[in-house]
Amino acid sequence: MIFGRSTHIKKRALGPCVVGLLLGAVSGTGQAAPIGQAAAPAPVPRAQGLLRQMLRAENTLALSGEQTTTLTRGGREITTEQRVLRNGSHALRVDYVQPARFAGEQIVDNGHLYRHYVPRTNTLEIGPSRLMRLRGHVPQVMERVRRGALLVQIAGSEVVAGRACEIVQVKPRSAIPAAWRRFWIDTATGAQLRIEQYNEAGQRVSVSSYTSVVYNPPLDGRSFRPPTTPRTVRVVALDPAPPLPTLAQAQTLAGFPIREPAYLPMGFRFQSASVADYGGRKLVTVRYINGLSILSLFETPQARAQNNPAAPPALHPRRHVAQTFQFGLRLILVGSLAPGEMERVLASLH
Numbered sequence: 001m002i003f004g005r006s007t008h009i010k011k012r013a014l015g016p017c018v019v020g021l022l023l024g025a026v027s028g029t030g031q032a033a034p035i036g037q038a039a040a041p042a043p044v045p046r047a048q049g050l051l052r053q054m055l056r057a058e059n060t061l062a063l064s065g066e067q068t069t070t071l072t073r074g075g076r077e078i079t080t081e082q083r084v085l086r087n088g089s090h091a092l093r094v095d096y097v098q099p100a101r102f103a104g105e106q107i108v109d110n111g112h113l114y115r116h117y118v119p120r121t122n123t124l125e126i127g128p129s130r131l132m133r134l135r136g137h138v139p140q141v142m143e144r145v146r147r148g149a150l151l152v153q154i155a156g157s158e159v160v161a162g163r164a165c166e167i168v169q170v171k172p173r174s175a176i177p178a179a180w181r182r183f184w185i186d187t188a189t190g191a192q193l194r195i196e197q198y199n200e201a202g203q204r205v206s207v208s209s210y211t212s213v214v215y216n217p218p219l220d221g222r223s224f225r226p227p228t229t230p231r232t233v234r235v236v237a238l239d240p241a242p243p244l245p246t247l248a249q250a251q252t253l254a255g256f257p258i259r260e261p262a263y264l265p266m267g268f269r270f271q272s273a274s275v276a277d278y279g280g281r282k283l284v285t286v287r288y289i290n291g292l293s294i295l296s297l298f299e300t301p302q303a304r305a306q307n308n309p310a311a312p313p314a315l316h317p318r319r320h321v322a323q324t325f326q327f328g329l330r331l332i333l334v335g336s337l338a339p340g341e342m343e344r345v346l347a348s349l350h
Contacts, residue, residue, distance in 0.1 A: 050166055051142075057088075057186075059088050061190065062086065064214050065212050067083075068211060071206045080097075080102050087223075089132075091110050093108050093224050111129050111132060112132070113332065114131075115226050117229055121234070124227065124235050128276075128285075135280070149172060151171045158184060161210040163213065165193055167184055169182050179198060235334070239274050239285050243287070244275070246273070247260070247286065253282070259327055264295075264345065273285060278300065294335070295333065301329055324346045
């Protein structure tokens with residue numbers, strides 16, 4: 001296995017709509033094009049109620065289905081097909097099917113870690129859970145709606161994947177043009193079955209839609225296993241925020257004492273750190289490098305402290321991850337070290 005450099009997270013162009021739902025702020029203005037059964041904007045309370053129903057479903061509803069995603073850039077469209085399995089905001093799996101150059105790609109997010117395996121480049125991207133971040137964004141969006149910062153309207157109705165949906169349009173109340181979205185919401189379940197994203201000029205830049213959906217599919221411990229990868233896979237740690245050159249700078253933003261290992265394997269030294277808002281809490285990423293490989297240490301407070309320094313770290317050597325709970329923090333180490341070395345690094349945190 002080769003361990004690649006750390007990369008700042010960017011929203012993947014061809015990811016499923018369930019991941020990208022709220023990771024970017026819903027903002028902007030634009031002109032709406034007639035879709036489905038065109039309708040004058042409905043009273044705001046009805047639209048807000050549908051949006052709340054959708055946000056609750058995003059947290060709680062389990063579903064599986066087939067999905068297509070189309071991205072438009074520079075007048076050129078790229079379309080992918082994927083299979084989606086989701087357990088609310090707890091876990092997600094996406095298997096890419098078409099076209100051939102994307103076939104075999106797999107995304108697995110277990111609510112703690114996000115993994116994206118790309119066979120054509122033999123790359124495994126690992127970073128903090130995007131579902132965890134989504135959970136933190138839901139109350140923020142609803143607060144913006146309550147304050148009137150977002151304009152929420154019903155823009156029509158349409159059948160998607162055999163389900164009756166109402167189309168909810170969400171824009172900011174702002175004089176400055178920015179991006180905005182439309183959501184197709186299953187009125188029976190609250191599931192978001194289609195999303196269209198528009199740029200500042202009101203041009204549609206992406207659409208992701210289910211072509212079939214099954215609610216409450218059977219799930220078990222194998223449903224969200226990490227992707228199976230070859231031993232030669234190149235691992236890239238994803239950073240949720242731009243890097244800072246010193247740990248002292250990160251400490252001023254963290255809100256809790258950043259933990260450091262007293263032990264590092266020979267040749268490893270501090271490279272950078274970053275601090276991001278994630279899931280309603282701060283997430284600190286500390287990176288160490290030896291010139292060829294990178295170790296990434298993710299630190300975030302726990303809602304319920306689980307201090308147990310006597311227990312050995314949970315090790316997953318084939319998954320390139322080790323985890324422990326100490327100091328009221330969840331501590332996750334991502335790297336290509338032998339299991340004994342991973343355990344030694346985590347055990348030396350202070």
